[in-house]
Amino acid sequence: MYFLADGMLGRFARWLRLLGHDVEYFKQASDAELLEAALKEHRILLTCDLALYRLAIARGADAFHVEGKTEAEKLANIAKRFQITLEVNTKVSRCPICNSSITPTSKDAIRGKIPKSTLRRYKEFWVCKGCGRYYWRGSHWKKIDEVLTKANMILQSQKP
Numbered sequence: 001m002y003f004l005a006d007g008m009l010g011r012f013a014r015w016l017r018l019l020g021h022d023v024e025y026f027k028q029a030s031d032a033e034l035l036e037a038a039l040k041e042h043r044i045l046l047t048c049d050l051a052l053y054r055l056a057i058a059r060g061a062d063a064f065h066v067e068g069k070t071e072a073e074k075l076a077n078i079a080k081r082f083q084i085t086l087e088v089n090t091k092v093s094r095c096p097i098c099n100s101s102i103t104p105t106s107k108d109a110i111r112g113k114i115p116k117s118t119l120r121r122y123k124e125f126w127v128c129k130g131c132g133r134y135y136w137r138g139s140h141w142k143k144i145d146e147v148l149t150k151a152n153m154i155l156q157s158q159k160p
């Protein structure tokens, strides 16, 4: 899906990109600029700001009011609203940093570009087509799994 996140939702934007969604993120944009971009690019505006959410709806933009104390709660809420799958599929994942798509790469292609120990330890690597960052399922992956598991549990518990 196509989203546009407001300045408060940088972390949340990175999560959605990881899940394969195209999320523009404007760190410093006025409400008017956010609204204009959402309308022009047909993106769903994501905001924690209820006033901005209401304004967006009144102006005919698609918007979602992001609620939740933790990332897991926020993810569960947006998943419920848009039927988003809370699982990482690297075939569709986007770069959390720049929002470009990522593509698998070989060990040979990245030799010398990442630490040797990392190269030895992991089998699969990806490179971002936009910013050129490398990705692998490193130690942080456990944390990602934990948050998504928690989000899925919240989602299940909300089902009637």
Ligand SMILES: [Zn+2]
Pocket (backbone or CB within 6 Å): 095, 096, 097, 098, 099, 100, 128, 129, 130, 131, 132, 133
């Ligand atoms: Zn990137």
